[in-house]
Amino acid sequence: MPRAWGARHHPGVSDTSDKKQRSERRRAAHRAARRVLERPGFLATVRERLALLHETAPDLYDLDESADIYGSGIVEVLEERVAGLLGKEAAAFFPTGTMAQQVALRCWAGRTGNPTVALHALAHPEVHERNAFGVVSGLRTVRVTAEPRLPTADEVRGFEEPFGALMLELPLRDAGFVLPSWEELRATTEAARERDAVVHFDGARLWETTVHFGRPLEEIADLADSVYVSFYKSLDGFGGAALAGPRTLIDEAKAWRHRYGGQIYQQFPTALSALAGLERELPRLPEYVAHARVVAAALREGFAAAGVPWARVHPGEPHTHEFQVWLPYDADVLSEAAIRQGEETGTVLFAHSWDAKGPDLAVTEIGVRAAGLEWTAEDVKAAVADFVALLQDPASG
Structure with missing residues (x-):
């Protein structure tokens, strides 16, 4: 939305x-x-949105600092905040989650040598992104299951062909915002690594999974090699997303972000609203x-x-x-x-x-x-x- x-x-x-x-x-x-x-x-109206941001912004960031240019300043502050929350080495701000995940999985494909991404039949890229993985990024998707739940360890372990990355949407929206148990999630990620695959979390709504799992965000994110999070779905920001993971991956992701057209000149209103969401809604x-x-x-x-x-x-x-x-x-x-x-x-x-x-x-x-x-x-x-x-x-x- x-x-x-x-x-x-x-x-x-x-x-x-x-x-x-x-x-x-x-x-x-x-x-x-x-x-x-x-x-x-x-x-809300534009006036209402701006008024709320004006009210909260002075407590979030020094407004006398220079505005961001191509990802500097407040954008870097937001990236560091997200990396810290998720326990990852680094994070990159993206204008959309669609772009962030394509970039992440494209980078992983280069590292694993396998462009095949295993995911759920109801995963967002399969249902709502016009086949962007294949059309734009040269990735190939295979569906581990179509059942209205997350893939199981046995399904991942027994899948009939190799894949370079396992993508798990947490929670799986189109199945009813469902999550596996903590033990099931750990087993599934371990099964992927047994097959020499990396694990990527589509965590657009990962922020609200801590109650179900009974674990802090950092521990949940630690099960994945990379994580995408959204700033508007649960945090009520103006838009935007972040990709978090190893610093070498994020450095490469920023290069691809530029190539994909995501190196936007100034994004301080969106970055401010994201910081507000982390402060107020999280x-x-x-x-x-x-x-x-x-x-x-x-x-x-x-x-x-x-x-x-x-x-x-x-x-x-x-x-x-x-x-x-x-x-x-x-x-x-x-x-x-x-x-x-x-x-x-x-x-x-x-x-x-x-x-x-x-x-x-x-x-x-x-x-x-x-x-x-x-x-x-x-x-x-x-x-x-x-x-x-x-x-x-x-x-x-």
């Missing part, structure tokens, strides 16, 4: 006017709502994860009490502060009811779009951040009851 608020990206498919109108209504309802589970920064993520579990349990209880024939919260106990909800209704019906709830009651329970998964079956994503901490379990159940009532209203169809 963001592409369109709550909308998933489907390459080559244009939104119809109805879908665009619905997306605009969803966004407007969310902005006007008195109660929501999350208020991601990208929904310490709160465990609190968000804990409350997401309260919200998930209340959703299950609310749908059962409302008489919905079947409802699934996945994972049953969320691994992060984001998770999925599955309901046995048409996606358009669910989307309309969700928007109407915001418009008519000032409460938005389901802020994201609903994706059809079959006849009368759809899924959406839930995220719990600071705004969601104000919701009690009873608040969630009451909102579920209101939502189900709108589902039964013919106007929602």
Whole structure:
């Protein structure tokens, strides 16, 4: 995110006017709502975003220092901060995670002599990046598994062909923001190294995995040879990403960053917003994860009490502060009811779009951040009851 608020990206498919109108209504309802589970920064106005940055920036960096030029100054400070948090020798700032991961895996391919990257069928590069690994970077991907979970050690160990790198997305978003156990993750990374492969973490949302694993970021990142992290997905920055790993890898990655067009003249607003996220949001993520579990349990209880024939919260106990909800209704019906709830009651329970998964079956994503901490379990159940009532209203169809 963001592409369109709550909308998933489907390459080559244009939104119809109805879908665009619905997306605009969803966004407007969310902005006007008195109660929501999350208020991601990208929904704010430019004035609001700049005002918040102006408020927090003096405590983050000496604003009398010269602005960055081609990665100097504040960008270097951010890189050092990230490397320290992840326990790596060095880090490089990138404008996008797509670029950062292509560069990382291209560099590893040169070192291993094998351009094949083993990953999950639902991994972000496979689903959302227009085949960029192959088209742009000359990498070849193989899918270790398509099951809605991370690859296992046995699957990695028994895969039928060699690969130079194993890429693990933590958490795996399209499977429901799921994570393996700590023991499973260690075993999987060890299995890759038994095959002389390096391990790269797609850690766009790695920041919030500490609760599930019961380990600090540095210990989690230590299982990988390189790690990518995002500054906007969980930390609410303006954008940007970082690649962390051995200094020799990062030095080469910076050369490729230049070749890929990522050597941007000045990036201090984005770097400042990233530092703000590390200062303001990173310490709160465990609190968000804990409350997401309260919200998930209340959703299950609310749908059962409302008489919905079947409802699934996945994972049953969320691994992060984001998770999925599955309901046995048409996606358009669910989307309309969700928007109407915001418009008519000032409460938005389901802020994201609903994706059809079959006849009368759809899924959406839930995220719990600071705004969601104000919701009690009873608040969630009451909102579920209101939502189900709108589902039964013919106007929602």
